[in-house]
Amino acid sequence: MMRRKIAGQVSLEDLARICPILSRRNHPEFEGERQIEVEVAGVRFGAGVPVVIAGPCAVESEQQTMELARSVRAAGADMLRGGAYKPRTSPHDFQGLGLDGLKILRAASDETGLPLVTEVMDVRLVALVAEYADMLQIGSRNMQNYPLLVEAARSGKPVLLKRGMAASLCEWLGAAEYIANEGNLKIVLCERGIKTHAASEYCRYLLDLNVIQAAHEETFLPMIVDPSHATGVASAVESASRAAIEFGSDGLIIEVSNYGVEAGVPRPLCDADQAISPATLRRIVAFARNREDDSNADVAGTHAGDLTRIR
Numbered sequence: 001m002m003r004r005k006i007a008g009q010v011s012l013e014d015l016a017r018i019c020p021i022l023s024r025r026n027h028p029e030f031e032g033e034r035q036i037e038v039e040v041a042g043v044r045f046g047a048g049v050p051v052v053i054a055g056p057c058a059v060e061s062e063q064q065t066m067e068l069a070r071s072v073r074a075a076g077a078d079m080l081r082g083g084a085y086k087p088r089t090s091p092h093d094f095q096g097l098g099l100d101g102l103k104i105l106r107a108a109s110d111e112t113g114l115p116l117v118t119e120v121m122d123v124r125l126v127a128l129v130a131e132y133a134d135m136l137q138i139g140s141r142n143m144q145n146y147p148l149l150v151e152a153a154r155s156g157k158p159v160l161l162k163r164g165m166a167a168s169l170c171e172w173l174g175a176a177e178y179i180a181n182e183g184n185l186k187i188v189l190c191e192r193g194i195k196t197h198a199a200s201e202y203c204r205y206l207l208d209l210n211v212i213q214a215a216h217e218e219t220f221l222p223m224i225v226d227p228s229h230a231t232g233v234a235s236a237v238e239s240a241s242r243a244a245i246e247f248g249s250d251g252l253i254i255e256v257s258n259y260g261v262e263a264g265v266p267r268p269l270c271d272a273d274q275a276i277s278p279a280t281l282r283r284i285v286a287f288a289r290n291r292e293d294d295s296n297a298d299v300a301g302t303h304a305g306d307l308t309r310i311r
Contacts, residue, residue: 120148
């Protein structure tokens with residue numbers, strides 16, 4: 001009996017066709033596990049040292065953001081994150097400060113020297129957000145918003161593309177292909193957890209660590225992990241971060257808050273339960289750096305012909 005082909009169904013075998021620009025199979029120059037480096041204002045993804053991005057979920061005030069940016073820098077992070085425009089489940093929830101939030105983030109980035117990544121949600125806002133941000137983030141909900149992907153690509157800015165909460169690897173890379181098709185290869189993938197039966201029972205989403213190796217095998221793009229949205233629980237973020245680094249993630253993007261650490265700091269209006277303290281961030285950064293030092297030491301003692309991972 002002839003096997004039926006289901007409309008729209010794709011598998012890893014189809015990637016060379018649906019992602020001719022980004023599929024490793026089409027590019028012998030990226031044989032093995034070589035990958036491109038994506039530079040964001042001096043910070044390099046895919047260069048062999050995990051990049052740590054950290055900051056508040058949302059910009060709520062100038063004081064809150066500036067203090068957290070300083071804490072993030074002191075903890076050793078490489079980049080600043082923060083939301084000026086927030087996609088929320090309910091339209092009645094806090095939606096961010098918009099343009100005022102962008103201005104606050106830019107001021108925090110300029111003071112600390114940390115390059116800024118922030119989310120853009122709307123095609124009409126791409127040019128505005130690109131004026132303030134060093135890197136544009138496409139959130140999980142917008143991974144398959146193809147007009148937005150095209151416009152973000154045309155901005156010329158590096159793009160952080162989060163995996164959709166129910167997306168397969170093929171769908172995720174297909175979304176990245178829309179960006180690459182506009183001539184913009186400055187793409188960093190971000191795994192942030194997917195919906196399964198476990199979601200909302202004991203974690204926010206299921207952190208798919210297996211996809212790290214799979215993504216590295218199928219494309220030459222660098223890839224980072226968001227342990228904050230994956231776990232949804234601050235106490236689990238450090239362990240998830242360590243696991244992601246062990247699995248070969250090129251970096252992390254983490255939400256941080258001073259709530260419960262410093263007197264008088266209000267509870268965050270968005271995703272408060274998954275935000276870690278600056279002290280926890282400092283331990284995560286130290287682990288990422290020390291883990292990479294250990295890996296480099298191992299590589300230094302290995303004959304070049306036996307290397308299995310080349311960045």
